[in-house]
Structures are given as structure tokens and as C-alpha cells.
Amino acid sequence: MVEQVTWVDRMRTKVVLKNDVGRAALAEFVGTLVLVLVITSVCAQNVLPKAGSANALIGVNIGVACGIAFGIALSQRISGGHINPAVTLAFLVLGAIKPIKALAYMIAQVLGAFVGAAITYFLYVDAINVFDAGTRRVEGVKATAHIFASYPGAHLGWFGGLFDQILGTAIFVIIVVHTVDRRNHYPIWVRPFIMGLGFLMIGTAMAFNAGYPLNPARDFGPRLFTLLWGWGSKAFTFNELGWFWIPIFGPLVGGVLGGLLYNFALGFHTPADGSEYELVTTHELKPISEK
Template structure:
């Protein structure tokens, strides 16, 4: 088979390099699909995609971004997620740096591809004058900008909370004690992201991913100039990093540390102090027989 011969020739033997390629590809897909969904909300008049369509579209982008990269790298496609797993010792600092670089470039080239695909539509929409903000704004296709009502402090809280909740859900989904099938995990992560968008999209569009926000912003600076680096730009970078670490540790302290090690282990509630006590094997059999 020609594919087997090519695989033998081109297969990357270094595990970290394979993981870097996977993170690049997964993040590229995330931004290519997700930003295209946003473009189809902003550019047509009347709008093609309602905001719930953006939520679902980004969720599907997450599903496939995670799915294509999961076996090689774990499917982080988000530096904040990688940082969270670094904080609990599940990846090394070298892996984190490599993942971060790959995620950044994946997002950068994802944004570049979207710009190439929608260039004519953008020209018709803004008359060839690239602006940040206002009725002809198209910079918001690529990076987050706060709604008029949103201040920096509240914006930081928004990104902190949204990312903490998202990473909490991810930690639950990938925790082996919860026994989710590996094929189901990308779907659950994507579904979780739809929930985050539906819950937290109003203030600033829920970026919750430093690479997904900063790399496209840097790309758009080529065409939109320095105006893309508003006083807001650091919020969707710092907020997600802090929120991700808090979210993953909250999961372990509230849930993960207390989940039975054995998937078959059951608990009963003792009277009095309501302490949880694992059933013995004999008690489990007796309970099932009853």
C-alpha cells in the first residue's frame, strides 16, 4: 500500500515533535472553522448566522480540533488548557512551551486562511477601509473586543470565570476515573464550549484562549494597524491563564480527589455524621442480590 510506504518514510519518531504538529493542526482547525463562522455572522446583511450559530460553530470547531490532535498531544489547542495541565504536573515545562508555540502559529495561520477566503466579502462590507470598531468593523471577526458597557476589571472577571468553568469541565471529562470513552471526549469538550458561549458570550465574545485571540490579533495588525492593540488586548491573554489554573484545581479539590479510584466501587452514606464509606466486595454482591 502506498500509504503504508509513505507512513514509514515520513512518520515522525520524536514524540514531542508529533505533539507539536498535532497542536498546530488542531488550533489551526479551531481558528479556521471558528473565525469563518464569525465572518458569516458579521459580513452578510441580513446576518446568516445568529449568535447561537456562532456558539455551535465554535463548539464543532473545538470537537474536530481536539479530535484530530488528541492521540498525539492530548488535544489542548489552547495555551490556557496546557498551562492548567502543567500546573497539575500532567505535562512538562518543555511540552508547555512547545505546545504554546504550535498553538500560536496554528491560530495565526488559521486567521490568515480565513482572511484569504473572505477577503472580497470584507472589501464589499467595509469598502476596503479596514477599521477597528464602528458600524464597518471587521477586526472583530478575528479577535475579541469588549462590548461598550464592559470595563477592564469586569472583562478580566468575565474571562477568568468563563475559562475556569471551561477547564473545570475539561478536567472532569478527561479524568480517567470518570470512564468517558476516548472517542466521546472531544464531543463533550465541544459541547462544553457551546455552553460557555451561550452563557458568557455577551460581554466580549468568550475568547477563553490566549492563542485564539492574540495570534489572529497580531495577524490583523498587518492590515488594520496598531489600532487592534487596544487597552483591552491583554485581558483575553491573562484572564484565561489565571482562570484555567483555578478551574482545574477547583475540579480536583471539589470532585476529582473524591471520585472512587475503581469505576466499580460504590459508596454508602453512614448514619450520624453522613460520612461516605466504600462498600466491600461482599456488601456490593449482597446489595445487588437484594
């Protein structure tokens, strides 16, 4: 029986990227695009309705977690599904990726984030126009810039913001490195959803200060879009240049710290063979006085 060759099969042989870096960068672009499209769209649904939010905060957190999970799932078989420069830098420091490839990943991630934000804008442009009457604002009750990029709460100083971004990203990268560590035997199909669930946990615990971007591409790409598309330089000069660099620098530091901390505290001590340890299956408790 002769196997039928479809037009998709013929097209694949013509357009498939032969270069490994190019294939991986394209996957990172698509994965980050999906991530940011979902996150910014969820934020738009939370900000724009006049009669109250269409999503409660838990809905926003769930939507963000789904964006993380499916962005990673789409790209992990080709590129590893980093979709975050902080994750890429952590793996670079850990020796799991080469510098040229890491640079290609980061560029693709920022571009994907920019395009994801642009798609959200055109999806919700009519609602944005109704909400702000066509005047794009970064601050005030009619502000819409925070649909796309992060802005700190009024209570947050630069030190608190930096610590927030370092800590949150370190926790996330610990989850990522733990999940992809072969010694922990997670099936490849379940890894994106473990990471998404981890991000949901972080969001429910750490969203109050600045919305937990924890991803330089996710913040910088959409912020650049708002600079170019009507919100102006205030997107970068907000708080007298005291904010925009924090969700870039903080996650890069936090990602490296998280990767190193996982290895020194857990990874180096995890046995390759799971048979060395057994789960305790009994719940029997004995009195302290019993010998």
C-alpha cells in the first residue's frame, strides 16, 4: 500500500528550517507570542469593562498560568520552551545552552512579546477607545498601559520592587529547573502544566506589588509597543525612570539565583535512581511515651 503524500507533507519539505538555532528561535517567538497574547488579553478583560471586571483576580491568575503552560507546550519539543530571557540566562549559566543560541532565544522572545501585545491591542482597540476616549494614559483611573506592561503599586519603592522581581523569578526558575531535571522523571507532556501551576501559585501569593511579570521579554516587548503606539515616553519614564528597568534586571538576577539555588540545595543531591528512597505509606502515629 502506497502512503499518500499530502500537500502539507510536500510543503514541509520546502519550508522546514534546516538551521537548529533558527528553528529554536522561531519556536521561542511563537511560544512567547502566545504567552503575551493570553496575558495581555486577560488583563484587558480585567481593566476595560465599565460595569466591573469580567475576571476576578483569580481569573487573571488562571489565565496567566494557562498562557505559561500552553506557550511552553507549543515550543518545548523544538526549543525547550523557555519563553523567558530569565529562564534562558539561567540555563546559560548552568551550561545547558550555548551563548549564541541564548542570544537568539532572547531576541525572539522580545519580538514575540511585542507581536503578542500588538495582537491584543487590535483585538481590544474598540474597547480601549471607549474606555479612555482615545487618549492613551499611563496613570490615572483611565490608564490602559498596565494592560500591556507592569507598573508598581503606589506603595512600592524601587528596592521593594527589585526584591519582588528577584524573589518571584527565583521561585519560578526553581520550579522550571526542578521540572526539567531528568532525575525527577516528569513526563515531557506534563512539564508545561507543572510550570503553569507553579506560576499560578506565585500569582496568588505575589501579584499585589506589581503584577508579577517575572519575565523581561513579557514586560519589555509590550512596553516598547506602548511607547510606539500612542502611550508615548511615559511608558519608560514612569516614576522618573525608577521602574521600567526593574522587571528587566530583577528577573535576570532572580533566574540565575533560582537555577543555582536549586542545584546546590536539591539538584546535586537528587539520586539518579529513584529506587534509593521509598515513600512512607503508613500514617500510623505512636504515642511519644511508647518505646
